[in-house]
Amino acid sequence: MNEPVIKTNKLTKRFGGFIAADEITFTVDQGEIFGFLGANGAGKTTAMRMLCGLSIPSSGQATIAGFDVYKQTEQIKKNIGYMSQKFSLYEDLTILENIRFFGGIYGLSDRQLKTKSEELIDKLGLQNEAKKLVASLPLGWKQKLSFSVAILHEPKIVFLDEPTGGVDPVTRRQFWDLIYNAADNGVTIFVTTHYMDEAEYCNRISIMVDGKIKALDSPANLKASFGVGSMDEVFYELARGAKRSD
Amino acid sequence: MRTIRFLLQKEFRQIFRNRAILAMVIVMPVIQLLILPMAANYEVKNINIAIIDNDHSSYSQKLISKITSSGYFKLTGYNFSFKEAFRLIETDDADLILEIPRGFERNLVRENGQKIFIAVNAINGTKANLGGVYLTGIIKDFNGEVRLQLVPPAKFDRTLSIDIASSNWFNPFLDYHVFMVPGILAILVTMVGGFLAALNIVKEKEVGTIEQINVTPIKKHHFILGKLIPFWVLGNVVFTLGLIVAWLIYRIIPVGNIFLLYSFVSVYLLAVLGFGLLISTFCETQQQAMFIMFFFMMVFILMGGLFTSIDSMPDWAKAVSQFNPVSYLIEVMRMIILKGSGFKDILRQLGIIALFAVVFNGWAIFNYKKTS
Numbered sequence: 001m002n003e004p005v006i007k008t009n010k011l012t013k014r015f016g017g018f019i020a021a022d023e024i025t026f027t028v029d030q031g032e033i034f035g036f037l038g039a040n041g042a043g044k045t046t047a048m049r050m051l052c053g054l055s056i057p058s059s060g061q062a063t064i065a066g067f068d069v070y071k072q073t074e075q076i077k078k079n080i081g082y083m084s085q086k087f088s089l090y091e092d093l094t095i096l097e098n099i100r101f102f103g104g105i106y107g108l109s110d111r112q113l114k115t116k117s118e119e120l121i122d123k124l125g126l127q128n129e130a131k132k133l134v135a136s137l138p139l140g141w142k143q144k145l146s147f148s149v150a151i152l153h154e155p156k157i158v159f160l161d162e163p164t165g166g167v168d169p170v171t172r173r174q175f176w177d178l179i180y181n182a183a184d185n186g187v188t189i190f191v192t193t194h195y196m197d198e199a200e201y202c203n204r205i206s207i208m209v210d211g212k213i214k215a216l217d218s219p220a221n222l223k224a225s226f227g228v229g230s231m232d233e234v235f236y237e238l239a240r241g242a243k244r245s246d
Numbered sequence: 247m248r249t250i251r252f253l254l255q256k257e258f259r260q261i262f263r264n265r266a267i268l269a270m271v272i273v274m275p276v277i278q279l280l281i282l283p284m285a286a287n288y289e290v291k292n293i294n295i296a297i298i299d300n301d302h303s304s305y306s307q308k309l310i311s312k313i314t315s316s317g318y319f320k321l322t323g324y325n326f327s328f329k330e331a332f333r334l335i336e337t338d339d340a341d342l343i344l345e346i347p348r349g350f351e352r353n354l355v356r357e358n359g360q361k362i363f364i365a366v367n368a369i370n371g372t373k374a375n376l377g378g379v380y381l382t383g384i385i386k387d388f389n390g391e392v393r394l395q396l397v398p399p400a401k402f403d404r405t406l407s408i409d410i411a412s413s414n415w416f417n418p419f420l421d422y423h424v425f426m427v428p429g430i431l432a433i434l435v436t437m438v439g440g441f442l443a444a445l446n447i448v449k450e451k452e453v454g455t456i457e458q459i460n461v462t463p464i465k466k467h468h469f470i471l472g473k474l475i476p477f478w479v480l481g482n483v484v485f486t487l488g489l490i491v492a493w494l495i496y497r498i499i500p501v502g503n504i505f506l507l508y509s510f511v512s513v514y515l516l517a518v519l520g521f522g523l524l525i526s527t528f529c530e531t532q533q534q535a536m537f538i539m540f541f542f543m544m545v546f547i548l549m550g551g552l553f554t555s556i557d558s559m560p561d562w563a564k565a566v567s568q569f570n571p572v573s574y575l576i577e578v579m580r581m582i583i584l585k586g587s588g589f590k591d592i593l594r595q596l597g598i599i600a601l602f603a604v605v606f607n608g609w610a611i612f613n614y615k616k617t618s
Contacts, residue, residue, distance in 0.1 A: 052461055055618050073617050074463050082461040086454040092263050093256065104252030105462045133263075 003066070005030045005157055005188050006051060011060035011069075013046050020046040022211035023060065028190060028204075030156070033183050035199050036192040038208030039239045044192045045085060045161055047208070051190070052082050052159050065156045078106075081150035081158035081187075085165065087142050089149060091135035095126055098134055099149060106153035120148050140171030144178060151182050158182065160191040164198065176201055196231040205231075207238050214238045249464060253472025261476060267442065275434045275484050279491045283426045293377040296323030296331040296340040303351035309388050313344070318380050328365075335367045342366055342377050354392060423496045428579040429552035431488040435511065436518050436572050437543060439481040443522025444539040446473055447614070448532050460616040470611050474519050481515040482508070501586035510582070510592060514575050514599050520606030521571070527613040546572040571602050 004027035013021040021043040028034045038044045049055040051064055053073030062069040065079040089098045099117045108116065121130050124144055134142065143163055151158050160179075164172045176198065183189050191202070199205050199219060206216040215222055215238055219231055226234045261267050295313065299306050314321050322339050325331040334340035345363040353360040364381060366374045450456040459469065485508075492498040500507055522539065529535040549556075549563060550572035556564060567573045574595045581587035 053617055054457070054460055077461055077463040080461070082458070084454065084457050086457075088454040088458040090256065090260070090455055091453070092260050097256070097259060101252055101256045102458070102462070105249060105459075105464050107248070107463075 004028055005065050006034075006062070006190065008051070008062040009060055011047070011050060011062045012058050013043075013050055013055065014058040019211050021050065021057075024208075024213055025060075026206055026213060026216055028157075028188060030188050031183060031186050032204065033179065033189040033191065033202045035202030035205035036190060036208070037194075037199055037205055037235060038192070039242055040194075042208040042239075042242065043211040044208055048159050048161055048190070048192060052080060053077050054082075079156045081153070081155040083143075083146045083150045083158070083160045083163055085161040087139075087146060089134055089142070089146055092133060094131050094133055095121070095137070095145060096130045098145070099152065102149050103152050108153060116152055120152070124148060140167045140175075143167055144171070144175060147175065147178055151187060155187065157188040157190060160189065162192050162194065164193065164195065172198070196235055199231045199235075207235060209238055209242050249468045250472055250475075253468065254475055257472060257476040261480070267480075270442070271438060271480050271484055272487065275431075275438065275487055276491055278434060279427065279430060279488055280495065282430050283423045283496065291318055293319050293342060293373060293380070294322040294334075294340045295319045295342045295344060295377075295381070296325055296334045297321065298325050298328060298331050298343065298345045300326075300348040301346050301350035305351040305354060305392070306346045309346065309385070312388055313381065313384055316380070316384055318377075332365070335365070338367075338369075340367065341370065341373055342381060344381065424498060424584060425580075426552075427492045427496050427498055428583045429550075429576045431485070431492065432572065432575040432579050433547055433550070433552060434488060435481055435485050435515070436546065436575065438484045439477055439515055439518045440522045440543065441536075441539055442477050442480065443473065443519040444525045444529075444535045445522075445532050446477070447523060447526035448529050448535040451529075452531055464616075466614050466616060467611050470523060470607065470614060473523060474516070474607065477519050477522075478512070478515050481519065482512065485511050498583065500583040502582035502588065506589055506592070507579070507582045510578050510596055510599070511575070513596060513603055514571065516603035517571050517599050517606055520603055520610055524606050524610040524613065527610055527615075546570050549573065551576050571599060574599055 006026075006028035008027075009025050010023040011021060011025070012019065012023055024047055036044050036048065046055065050057045050069055051062060053064070053069060053076040056073075057069060064076045067075040067079070069076065090101070093101065096117060099120060100113050103113045103116060121127055124141070126141070126145070129137065129141075134145070137145070147158075147160065147163060150160075164175055167175065172195070179189055179191070179201075191198075193199060202219065204216065204218050205222070206213050207222075208214065215234070217225070222234050223229065223231065226237055228234055228237070297310055297313075299310065310321075313319050319342075323331055323334045325334075328343070328345060331340065331343045331345075335343065343363075343365040345365075347360070347362065350360050350362070362385070364378065366378050368374045447456070450459070489500070521542075525538050525542075526535050529538065548554075549559070549567050549570055551567070556567050556573060559567065578587075578592050578595050581592060
């Protein structure tokens with residue numbers, strides 16, 4: 001088996017007296033779809049930002065694709081894709097311009113940019129919208145576009161922070177098709193979500209409560225060990241003990 | 247280099263799609279250059295004067311008509327008592343009161359002298375001060391005429407007097423436009439550049455797009471350069487428009503070398519844009535950036551030597567203005583445009599501004615954190 005692509009050991013982030021992420025330890029293997037669950041304010045986004053090199057941990061260790069989260073944040077950034085909770089492509093650029101801009105920043109060649117953007121637009125079925133401003137797209141399409149942009153440079157790992165928030169069920173389904181597609185190509189998916197049906201799509205999931213990881217296993221094993229029939233119940237069992245809320 | 251190309255492409259696209267920025271860059275400077283130099287004039291006209299003529303003689307009438315025909319004064323009250331006239335000052339209808347005493351003509355003819363009384367409303371300092379000076383000048387002139395008439399030339403008292411004849415270099419007719427236009431242009435270039443730069447990165451923070459940038463392997467100095475260059479180009483556009491307006495409307499053509507002028511402005515823009523970018527790395531919202539920039543702009547502009555001369559400031563203020571980039575630009579603009587100064591003459595200012603540019607931009611790059 002290969003070395004895990006994400007490896008953390010007691011990773012902690014404090015904001016003053018508040019411990020947003022408390023001694024998180026886990027590993028994620030290559031090609032895995034890893035679900036990162038937790039109630040609002042449980043510390044999912046904080047943990048993810050540390051793994052992406054956007055935020056320096058307060059203590060603990062972590063390596064992403066073999067790079068250290070303290071010292072090698074820029075190398076990490078070359079190897080990951082990231083899609084934030086808040087839509088963050090440029091609304092005043094067209095779809096094509098956004099694709100070309102981010103591709104260019106990641107250092108794709110002109111030829112790669114051309115073929116990649118054509119491929120991507122075909123895949124998303126956005127031929128008619130390619131030259132429209134992103135601001136005019138419906139949310140579901142925006143989310144699919146940001147995911148595609150996040151994996152444009154063929155990263156080893158892609159981090160998705162609540163990618164399907166506020167999106168209709170049909171589009172969510174399509175979104176997960178994109179995720180499976182990427183995972184089949186060997187991309188490791190690290191995804192946070194609130195939707196328990198989505199949790200079922202993951203290979204393994206971790207559930208965070210009050211900054212700590214309270215459970216980590218495959219959905220089937222978790223259901224078995226809690227003796228319940230659905231992920232909803234597992235989540236409820238764990239999350240109702242939470243003291244923090246947002 | 248490739249990264250910068252993509253950054254510039256993106257930035258220019260966004261600028262050209264944003265009508266507000268285009269308006270700020272093109273319309274605002276032109277309008278301001280058309281309006282401000284006309285209004286911002288040190289010459290005080292329309293000083294309101296109330297006159298109390300207690301004499302009603304031909305001499306007092308002569309003096310009054312001399313005052314009102316000078317073009318500087320507007321007779322807003324012709325009163326019979328000081329109390330009445332003073333009420334005009336209280337209601338702000340008069341800036342000056344001139345009281346001509348009873349027996350003005352008689353004393354002038356018989357006793358060869360007469361005191362008259364001037365009261366000045368000092369609330370509007372400049373106006374009152376200049377008004378007092380003008381009025382004294384007119385009365386002195388009147389005095390000279392009267393003496394010539396009354397005193398036979400033979401008996402004329404040849405008191406020694408030194409008459410000062412001054413000539414104004416570089417602006418022979420003391421045309422205020424010539425003085426103000428380069429200064430106002432300097433301020434416009436500073437405002438447009440500074441504000442555009444200060445608001446830009448903060449806007450990306452507010453919208454959230456900076457997060458998507460920060461998670462890429464982009465180099466910090468590439469990102470800052472990608473912001474700096476587009477606004478540098480816009481700043482030069484503003485400056486060029488300003489020079490065209492100065493030439494078409496005010497007939498001001500730079501006496502000195504135009505390339506030297508552009509070289510200085512180019513370096514200056516790097517400094518002021520760097521300052522704006524530095525502020526935007528410290529702020530989280532456009533509102534914060536706006537207020538902080540506004541604070542510095544007020545200080546820079548009011549202490550920049552456009553409205554009040556730096557030479558007449560107290561020592562501490564002179565020391566502060568050493569750190570005010572705007573004061574160097576105004577100074578150099580006037581030197582090159584009006585006086586035709588050469589490279590050697592502006593070397594000191596150029597060096598200081600270059601230093602500002604390096605410090606501000608270096609600091610902005612340092613302070614821009616991709617990882618918090």
